[in-house]
Amino acid sequence: xxxxxxxxxxxxxxxxxxxxxxxxxxxxxxxxxxxxxxxxxxxxxxxxxxxxxxxxxxxxxxxxxxxxxxxxxxxxxxxxxxxxxxxxxxxxxxxxxxxxxxxxxxxxxxxxxxxxxxxxxxxxxxxxxxxxxxxxxxxxxxxxxxxxxxxxxxxxx
Numbered sequence: 001x002x003x004x005x006x007x008x009x010x011x012x013x014x015x016x017x018x019x020x021x022x023x024x025x026x027x028x029x030x031x032x033x034x035x036x037x038x039x040x041x042x043x044x045x046x047x048x049x050x051x052x053x054x055x056x057x058x059x060x061x062x063x064x065x066x067x068x069x070x071x072x073x074x075x076x077x078x079x080x081x082x083x084x085x086x087x088x089x090x091x092x093x094x095x096x097x098x099x100x101x102x103x104x105x106x107x108x109x110x111x112x113x114x115x116x117x118x119x120x121x122x123x124x125x126x127x128x129x130x131x132x133x134x135x136x137x138x139x140x141x142x143x144x145x146x147x148x149x150x151x152x153x154x155x156x157x
Contacts, residue, residue, distance in 0.1 A: 007089050010069055011041050014092050015117045017059040018045045021052065023094070028119075029105075029112040041090035042109065046100050050080035056094045057083045 011028065018026050023045035030041055047053035054077060061071055064087065073086040081099045085092040093105065106114070 007040060010064060010067060010087065011043060011090050013063050013067060014043050014060050014087075014090070017063040018043070018056055018092075018094070019117070021047075021056040021059045023047060023052075023056050024097070025100075026117050027106065028115040028117060029109055030115055031109065031112045039086075039089060039091050042093060042105065042112070043090060044093045044095065044100070044105060046095050046097050047080075048097070050096070053080040053083055053094050053096060057085060057092075060085055060092050060094075 015026060015028070024047070026043070026045045028041055028043055031039060045056065047056055057074075057077060061074075064071070069087060071085050072088055073084075075084045076082045081096045082103065083092075083094040085094075095103070
C-alpha cells in the first residue's frame, strides 16, 4: 500500500477530474481495513448520459496517468451505465443515475466512512516539533535577525 499522503493526492486528482466534467453527487467512501475490502477508497459519481460518463472516465484516466498512475482494470466503458476504474488502492465508480440507485454501493458498504471530497482535498496539517520551532524562532542582535545561540553553536560547531 502507498503512503497515505500520496494516496490522498491521487484520490484528490480523481475527484477533481470528476468535478471538471460536471459529475453529479461525488462521494468518497473510506473502507475499513478489517471489513474484507480489497481497496482503501471508493470514489463514486454519476453522469447524466453515456457520453458524459465516458468523458468522466477519460478525464480520470488522463489525469491519473499524468501522475504516472495507470488503471489496472477497467469495466463498463462501452455500455457506460457503470464504469469501474481500478487503481488498486482506490476504485472509481462512474454510474448513470439509474444504475447508481439500483446497485446502491453506499448501502452495501454502509460500514465505510463517508467523506466529502473537500475533506480529502484539505491539505494535511504539518506538525512543528520543538526543534523546528526553535530554528524558526529568531532573536535580534544589533538589529540583525539571527538564530538562537544554541542553534548557531550547533551549526558552527
